[in-house]
Amino acid sequence: MIKGILLDYGGTIDTNGLHWAHVLWEAYQHNQVNVNREAFSQAYKYGERALALKPLVQPHHVFYDVLSLKLKEQFDFLKENGHDIDVTAIDAIARECNQFAHTTVEKAKPVLAALSANYPIVMVSNFYGNIQSVLADFGILHYFRSVVESAVVGVRKPDPQIYQLGVDALGLNAGECVVIGDSYSKDIAPAMHLGCKAIWLNVAGWEDAGGSGQALNEVIEITDFAKTAEVINQFY
Incomplete structure (x- = not known):
């Protein structure tokens, strides 16, 4: 029992x-972030490791804050690897994914x-x-x-x-x-x-x-x- x-x-x-990678990948597409799936996958893994290793997330941070920090790490990785992307998409993606999470919860x-x-x-x-x-x-x-x-x-x-x-x-x-x-x-x-x-x-x-x-x-x-x-x- x-x-x-x-x-x-x-x-x-x-x-x-x-999986959150699916959700973020779809949001990348919606916001015209022009990278392929393999590049995104590498950036996603980098962002996960970065937030686990760096003291970026604070105890008071809500999920929108986590998304914003994670996306900044992903975009930094992509730019450092030669991708021409618009960092203003970070906030739009964070807001889209945060709303998706709130709706699902x-x-x-x-x-x-x-x-x-x-x-x-x-x-x-x-x-x-x-x-x-x-x-x-x-x-x-x-x-x-x-x-x-x-x-x-x-x-x-x-x-x-x-x-x-x-x-x-x-x-x-x-x-x-x-x-x-x-x-x-x-x-x-x-x-x-x-x-x-x-x-x-x-x-x-x-x-x-x-x-x-x-x-x-x-x-x-x-x-x-x-x-x-x-x-x-x-x-x-």
Whole structure:
């Protein structure tokens, strides 16, 4: 029987399964940033590493701030690699993606309310030290008993230890917990390593290869976060 939930954030709640690289790539197209997919992919990876390594994100920053900082790093990388791009697109892309996230989170709120009414939930996220400000700005912080954030605890997915910290925060055994996330390698595989159950929001990864057929037999797959509350009952 499931007694607690460990829930991913980015790519799960805020995009309903779309990898953020997809969302940003589409926004690049909408705003006529003329780079190819490979160049964007390299810039995206650079931006992710930059925000993880540099003390750019502050605890009070909301998601719009994170997007702006991340996009500046991406654009700097592209310009340094010879791409002629207009930096004024940064704010337009940040605003577009921030609005997309707010719209998606609004749709997720009834699901979070239903889940939290029946289970304690712990957020487990690779983030930059400001996830609580982001969750508060989106109006969903109160749904979580606790938050385990990589920049705070010093452990990042896919290390299963970050999910073990979530299990410990719930005060349960791993087998009594279900992990819900959009990445097979960062959410589902660590969950199964610990002995947790897993629900994979499998919509559109970027470079996530997924798991073996045998492993997937032990995972419930969904394509809409709204289905989460009903499929948890399949573990009974």
